Amino acid sequence: EVQLVESGGGLVKPGGSLRLSCVASGFTSSNYNMHWVRQAPGKGLEWVSSISRSIPYISYADSVKGRFTISRDNAKNSLYLQMNSLRADDTAVYYCARDPVTDYPSPNWFDPWGQGTLVTVSS
Amino acid sequence: SYELTQPPSVSVSPGQTARITCSGDALPKQYAHWYQQKPGQAPILVIYKDTERPSGIPERFSGSSSGTTVTLTISGVQADDEADYFCQSADSSGTYVFGTGTKVTVL
Numbered sequence: 001e002v003q004l005v006e007s008g009g010g011l012v013k014p015g016g017s018l019r020l021s022c023v024a025s026g027f028t029s030s031n032y033n034m035h036w037v038r039q040a041p042g043k044g045l046e047w048v049s050s051i052s053r054s055i056p057y058i059s060y061a062d063s064v065k066g067r068f069t070i071s072r073d074n075a076k077n078s079l080y081l082q083m084n085s086l087r088a089d090d091t092a093v094y095y096c097a098r099d100p101v102t103d104y105p106s107p108n109w110f111d112p113w114g115q116g117t118l119v120t121v122s123s
Numbered sequence: 124s125y126e127l128t129q130p131p132s133v134s135v136s137p138g139q140t141a142r143i144t145c146s147g148d149a150l151p152k153q154y155a156h157w158y159q160q161k162p163g164q165a166p167i168l169v170i171y172k173d174t175e176r177p178s179g180i181p182e183r184f185s186g187s188s189s190g191t192t193v194t195l196t197i198s199g200v201q202a203d204d205e206a207d208y209f210c211q212s213a214d215s216s217g218t219y220v221f222g223t224g225t226k227v228t229v230l
Contacts, residue, residue: 047219109156
């Protein structure tokens with residue numbers, strides 16, 4: 001079964017840092033572009049960051065550029081999101097998601113999604 | 124910044140048809156995809172590339188496209204279809220964008 005499991009969320013003070021992890025199972029994540037998407041409480045979905053499967057091409061939403069860093073460890077079939085200088089408006093459930101397409105250039109769609117991990121930024 | 128606009132809510136009786144629109148200037152050049160999200164759960168892909176249905180998604184879910192508007196249609200709505208629905212596409216530079224979301228209520 002193709003599955004993504006996130007971890008690393010929690011309560012952090014404004015200005016603090018947190019590292020999210022996403023472990024893939026049922027497929028080799030290095031063969032796919034991978035993404036982080038977030039959802040603030042009661043709000044819609046917001047794309048955060050993407051990393052390509054090769055020569056890693058990385059992109060970020062303007063709202064997190066310069067503060068967040070996406071990376072991957074292919075040996076561990078894992079995706080990461082290092083979040084620094086956190087602000088109250090970064091409070092959200094963070095989902096990792098896979099781009100299931102391997103023979104067509106991005107942008108594509110997200111499938112599957114992990115269950116999400118909650119990040120709360122508050123003093 | 125680029126926006127995909129959806130109606131905030133759609134109400135439909137069981138067995139009837141629900142239509143959810145998503146409007147954006149780049150949609151004639153970029154595919155749209157649709158996700159269903161139930162409370163406390165992760166989104167699930169229900170339509171990709173405007174009209175394609177993933178395996179395991181019921182046939183009552185279908186998608187269409189016309190100009191700057193794409194539409195998700197749920198035929199023969201069931202109580203289990205009550206959820207939030209989001210469209211997703213990309214702007215002219217390839218940056219991912221989500222729609223504003225539509226809450227479907229089954230009366």
